[in-house]
Amino acid sequence: MYDVAKHAGVSIATVSMTFRRPDRVKQSTRDLVLASARALHYVPSASARGLADGRTGVLGLFSFDYLLPAEAAVLPTEIAFVREDPDERCREFPLYVDEIQRGMELACRRHGYALMIGGPSRSGGADTVTDIAGRVDGLAVFPQTLPDDALERIAGRIPVVAVSEPPHDDRLSHVTVANRGGMRAVTEHLIREHGRRDLLFVGGLNPAEGRDRFAGFRDALRAAGLRVPRKPLVPETRATPSGRAAVTLPADLRLPEAFVCATDDVALDVLEILAGRGVRVPEQVAVTGFDGIVAGRVARPGLTSVRQPMAEMGRLVVDVLLRHIAEPGRAPDFHELPVQVVLRESCGC
Amino acid sequence: MYDVAKHAGVSIATVSMTFRRPDRVKQSTRDLVLASARALHYVPSASARGLADGRTGVLGLFSFDYLLPAEAAVLPTEIAFVREDPDERCREFPLYVDEIQRGMELACRRHGYALMIGGPSRSGGADTVTDIAGRVDGLAVFPQTLPDDALERIAGRIPVVAVSEPPHDDRLSHVTVANRGGMRAVTEHLIREHGRRDLLFVGGLNPAEGRDRFAGFRDALRAAGLRVPRKPLVPETRATPSGRAAVTLPADLRLPEAFVCATDDVALDVLEILAGRGVRVPEQVAVTGFDGIVAGRVARPGLTSVRQPMAEMGRLVVDVLLRHIAEPGRAPDFHELPVQVVLRESCGC
DNA sequence: ACCCAAAATCTAAGCGCTTAGATTTTGAGA
DNA sequence: TCTCAAAATCTAAGCGCTTAGATTTTGGGT
Numbered sequence: 090m091y092d093v094a095k096h097a098g099v100s101i102a103t104v105s106m107t108f109r110r111p112d113r114v115k116q117s118t119r120d121l122v123l124a125s126a127r128a129l130h131y132v133p134s135a136s137a138r139g140l141a142d143g144r145t146g147v148l149g150l151f152s153f154d155y156l157l158p159a160e161a162a163v164l165p166t167e168i169a170f171v172r173e174d175p176d177e178r179c180r181e182f183p184l185y186v187d188e189i190q191r192g193m194e195l196a197c198r199r200h201g202y203a204l205m206i207g208g209p210s211r212s213g214g215a216d217t218v219t220d221i222a223g224r225v226d227g228l229a230v231f232p233q234t235l236p237d238d239a240l241e242r243i244a245g246r247i248p249v250v251a252v253s254e255p256p257h258d259d260r261l262s263h264v265t266v267a268n269r270g271g272m273r274a275v276t277e278h279l280i281r282e283h284g285r286r287d288l289l290f291v292g293g294l295n296p297a298e299g300r301d302r303f304a305g306f307r308d309a310l311r312a313a314g315l316r317v318p319r320k321p322l323v324p325e326t327r328a329t330p331s332g333r334a335a336v337t338l339p340a341d342l343r344l345p346e347a348f349v350c351a352t353d354d355v356a357l358d359v360l361e362i363l364a365g366r367g368v369r370v371p372e373q374v375a376v377t378g379f380d381g382i383v384a385g386r387v388a389r390p391g392l393t394s395v396r397q398p399m400a401e402m403g404r405l406v407v408d409v410l411l412r413h414i415a416e417p418g419r420a421p422d423f424h425e426l427p428v429q430v431v432l433r434e435s436c437g438c
Numbered sequence: 439m440y441d442v443a444k445h446a447g448v449s450i451a452t453v454s455m456t457f458r459r460p461d462r463v464k465q466s467t468r469d470l471v472l473a474s475a476r477a478l479h480y481v482p483s484a485s486a487r488g489l490a491d492g493r494t495g496v497l498g499l500f501s502f503d504y505l506l507p508a509e510a511a512v513l514p515t516e517i518a519f520v521r522e523d524p525d526e527r528c529r530e531f532p533l534y535v536d537e538i539q540r541g542m543e544l545a546c547r548r549h550g551y552a553l554m555i556g557g558p559s560r561s562g563g564a565d566t567v568t569d570i571a572g573r574v575d576g577l578a579v580f581p582q583t584l585p586d587d588a589l590e591r592i593a594g595r596i597p598v599v600a601v602s603e604p605p606h607d608d609r610l611s612h613v614t615v616a617n618r619g620g621m622r623a624v625t626e627h628l629i630r631e632h633g634r635r636d637l638l639f640v641g642g643l644n645p646a647e648g649r650d651r652f653a654g655f656r657d658a659l660r661a662a663g664l665r666v667p668r669k670p671l672v673p674e675t676r677a678t679p680s681g682r683a684a685v686t687l688p689a690d691l692r693l694p695e696a697f698v699c700a701t702d703d704v705a706l707d708v709l710e711i712l713a714g715r716g717v718r719v720p721e722q723v724a725v726t727g728f729d730g731i732v733a734g735r736v737a738r739p740g741l742t743s744v745r746q747p748m749a750e751m752g753r754l755v756v757d758v759l760l761r762h763i764a765e766p767g768r769a770p771d772f773h774e775l776p777v778q779v780v781l782r783e784s785c786g787c
Numbered sequence: 788a789c790c791c792a793a794a795a796t797c798t799a800a801g802c803g804c805t806t807a808g809a810t811t812t813t814g815a816g817a
Numbered sequence: 818t819c820t821c822a823a824a825a826t827c828t829a830a831g832c833g834c835t836t837a838g839a840t841t842t843t844g845g846g847t
């Protein structure tokens with residue numbers, strides 16, 4: 090900036106004004122400054138600006154600790170022909186968090202913010218997060234990515250919204266979905282439309298979310314006058330070749346009339362296990378999921394699921410952050426968005 | 439930091455050292471400082487650090503100007519049941535750029551960098567990009583997002599790599615794929631394995647990329663001794679209800695034995711048009727795409743395509759950026775990655 | 788030609804950190 | 818107990834911007 094000022098024969102304040110408040114600078118001066126900036130390849134330092142005016146113009150997203158594929162996949166140097174890509178690929182991307190992220194990207198762009206994406210790395214989560222937190226004006230975090238005390242520390246400095254997580258800390262804003270109602274709806278569908286009465290709930294990996302969904306499952310059974318189980322089936326997991334944690338089912342498991350799964354991820358694993366055991370879905374047993382991820386439509390049979398409005402969630406997360414940035418000290422917001430039951434083949438439809 | 443220093447009874451230099459070079463601080467002092475930091479909810483300012491040491495620890499991605507969906511989608515407040523989601527949804531996400539982005543995310547995280555995502559917004563591209571450029575240590579840009587002069591201006595300040603774009607400026611690093619060889623391979627597959635001899639190349643929306651792919655198409659025809667067309671069919675586009683630009687085909691178009699499309703996006707539009715006209719694929723005509731996007735596997739029939747190694751590209755982009763950051767003044771890198779032909783039903787397989 | 792408010796521009800004080808280089812503390816060895 | 822190099826800590830000078838408030842310029846009215 091000093092160079093531009095010298096080149097244009099003005100003070101640095103004028104250069105700054107030219108960019109920040111062009112209306113306050115005489116036309117001729119403005120042109121002069123802009124010409125100099127162009128000539129010198131001037132790129133303003135966002136760090137300096139952020140330091141000077143106390144805001145960065147960036148929102149942050151602290152995302153999952155994705156499995157990090159092996160350092161360098163060995164690529165064929167020749168052009169290869171493959172019959173079909175393994176289903177596995179869709180299981181890793183896009184997940185529902187990716188769709189929420191996309192929603193945030195769009196919303197950020199619309200509001201003139203950039204989005205910074207980080208997540209826990211092997212070096213340990215707490216450090217990385219203050220790293221991110223120090224760069225942004227507001228932060229969205231996915232569940233299970235951060236210890237609560239780190240969250241609160243950050244929330245004391247900048248707005249934080251917990252995404253896709255049942256409210257568990259009233260000092261944080263929350264954006265979540267109708268986990269309970271959605272699960273109840275899909276369960277009732279199985280009962281009413283497909284006459285299934287022997288339903289088994291298969292739990293997921295996130296206990297908090299799963300709790301609400303299990304409650305919805307029980308609501309449906311209770312309303313239908315069926316026996317209401319006390320606990321979900323909590324499956325074991327194993328690591329797939331690619332490193333993903335996949336659910337396993339006991340070999341001697343009695344086959345219910347339907348597996349009601351806490352997440353699509355679990356449901357897809359269940360579908361795979363059943364296929365491996367020669368069990369036909371939905372003829373012998375129905376399977377449903379929750380989330381509405383892309384892999385659910387690629388699967389055969391197509392997975393009946395409860396879709397979260399992910400893009401909308403992302404948008405809302407940004408709205409909430411911006412609102413709290415504009416209005417510091419505002420009380421935390423709480424939003425629960427509606428869901429949609431997507432009927433495909435795996436429920437019997 | 440000043441508060442932490444006061445609270446711990448040390449100088450700010452010691453606080454800084456505690457975080458940057460812990461080995462240079464006595465154990466007892468370090469504990470004291472960390473305790474104070476925790477007590478005061480200290481979150482270091484990345485702006486200040488970036489300003490002081492000249493690097494931000496962030497890589498940037500300047501991405502497409504996605505179509506921005508209408509402000510607030512009206513969500514049902516009741517739980518709705520839908521039979522299936524329209525294909526349209528997969529057409530918008532994830533695109534191949536999203537998969538590259540994901541590759542960058544992972545690579546960034548592995549190297550302790552954060553990733554900042556921005557793109558042109560309605561307010562005009564050139565401003566936003568210096569905005570992004572000023573925040574990062576290196577920048578990846580997708581094709582057609584920026585005027586060349588803006589790119590060069592930035593490249594004069596920080597490393598820039600053009601992603602998925604044939605080299606067209608030797609002052610920039612490039613990461614691209616075997617567009618020509620890949621297209622030749624899939625075309626030869628149609629000719630050799632399926633006996634198609636009357637092939638029509640349908641151009642895409644990115645002329646530069648399309649040029650190489652068309653060249654590969656011609657290579658295959660020439661090698662097979664078939665008549666080699668001078669030009670691709672460049673289709674008109676129309677806006678879909680959701681705002682996407684979809685390809686159209688002349689109503690009186692003579693049906694070839696195969697549509698060889700420059701991108702999956704075009705190929706999927708072609709599939710849809712053909713379905714609308716009652717033409718059976720692949721029985722009456724084969725269709726192939728290029729890119730390997732997720733929507734291609736969701737489509738019926740499954741789309742035969744040439745898959746780019748997108749995750750790998752993202753990883754490589756990050757490698758190139760980091761290399762140039764570590765070694766300023768290094769000459770631009772150029773990488774062309776191999777592709778894979780994915781055979782599904784639309785080619786007749 | 789002169790006055791004076793409005794417009795344009797400038798001066799200078801930070802913003803919160805990093806890091807040479809200066810200063811103080813430490814503790815092993817005499 | 819004293820010495821002195823090594824270890825620990827501190828002082829202070831920026832990093833490149835923003836923005837009050839001070840100063841200068843402008844130009845319409847007399």
